Amino acid sequence: MRLKLKLKTVFVLYFMVSLLGLVYALMQLGQRCDCTEHDIIKDRTISRLRGDLHKLQEEAKRSDPTKAPKKTNLPPIYVITPTYARLVQKAELTRLSQTFLHVPQLHWIVVEDSDQPTALVRNLLAESGLAYTQLHILTPKERKLQEGDPSWLKPRGAEQRNEGLRWLREMASTSRGQQGAAADSGVVYFADDDNTYSVKLFDEMRDTRGVSVWPVGLVGGMRFESPVVDGGKVIRFHTGWRPNRPFPIDMASFAVSLHLVVTNPDAVFDGDAQMGFLESSFLQSIITMEELEPKADMCTKVLVWHTRTEKPKMKREDALHKQGLGSDPNVEV
Numbered sequence: 001m002r003l004k005l006k007l008k009t010v011f012v013l014y015f016m017v018s019l020l021g022l023v024y025a026l027m028q029l030g031q032r033c034d035c036t037e038h039d040i041i042k043d044r045t046i047s048r049l050r051g052d053l054h055k056l057q058e059e060a061k062r063s064d065p066t067k068a069p070k071k072t073n074l075p076p077i078y079v080i081t082p083t084y085a086r087l088v089q090k091a092e093l094t095r096l097s098q099t100f101l102h103v104p105q106l107h108w109i110v111v112e113d114s115d116q117p118t119a120l121v122r123n124l125l126a127e128s129g130l131a132y133t134q135l136h137i138l139t140p141k142e143r144k145l146q147e148g149d150p151s152w153l154k155p156r157g158a159e160q161r162n163e164g165l166r167w168l169r170e171m172a173s174t175s176r177g178q179q180g181a182a183a184d185s186g187v188v189y190f191a192d193d194d195n196t197y198s199v200k201l202f203d204e205m206r207d208t209r210g211v212s213v214w215p216v217g218l219v220g221g222m223r224f225e226s227p228v229v230d231g232g233k234v235i236r237f238h239t240g241w242r243p244n245r246p247f248p249i250d251m252a253s254f255a256v257s258l259h260l261v262v263t264n265p266d267a268v269f270d271g272d273a274q275m276g277f278l279e280s281s282f283l284q285s286i287i288t289m290e291e292l293e294p295k296a297d298m299c300t301k302v303l304v305w306h307t308r309t310e311k312p313k314m315k316r317e318d319a320l321h322k323q324g325l326g327s328d329p330n331v332e333v
Contacts, residue, residue, distance in 0.1 A: 074105045076186040077202055078168060078258065082160030083121065083193050084113035088309045090120060090333060092193040097128040103202045109167060111160035112136040120332060137163040143271050155278040158271035161190055165261060165268060172262045184259040187212075190251050194308045197252075201303040204295040205255040211287045214296035216250040219306035225250060227292065227299045234292040234299075246280040247289070252304045254279070260286055 083089060100106050108130050112121055115138045125132045137159050145154055172184055187208045205212050213234065215226035220241050227234040239248045270281035296303055320326045
């Protein structure tokens, strides 16, 4: 009997001690501790492990044939983008590059209006994940818009687009001996860095044989401008401004086969063209209206918009700069 009582007492004491220990542990969970250094080491370790995991996942994707990129046999699209230094340049190019990441077989040709390539564009392209070429050519002073001039006063980007065309023709000529006709396959598109593009547009232009066309939204003071199609052929153009131009369409509204570009080496953009005739100066030397290839459901769908980023107002920045408190110029915007 006494033995039973002792065992019962021991059991109760053991239970109480265990219960107190559990209560103490639970109380400690709510207490703050001075473990900053430990947390920093832990966070660094987690960050490193996440980075290692991401690398392994990327390597697995590349090595797994079942997850290989699709449509690699598609003809390439060469996108020529003129650009120039301004406050919104990096923002514009970033938005554009992230659209292009969704387009297979795309080669981005970025042509700067400068006397030498800039680090900003070079670094952005290197980090973009795209196949790219960085070029540069300076617009002559007499062709440049001056402060306060309206954007439509003079043609813009002619020299840069022509430099992109020169590079393509040179590339095709160099490759022709090795690849034969394949060197001329593909399509050329002129994408300004301040427009908005649906990725569906690039599917539409992919099989361009000569010059393909489609509507452009928010351009020319209209909801959209567009070729008008009847019986599968372009018969006129829906535009409110100078409809009698040879090709009254926006730069964003057409793509050209690389073969047509290469076989017409004299086809260039005229930097001295009168207002609104820059597109016509290039197209009228390689195609007729009847030969245009209407896309985007016979030119009834808008897949590109002529949007423009508002020029930032720097009043507060200028005021702080006068006080010696302006933003750090070493921070790239």
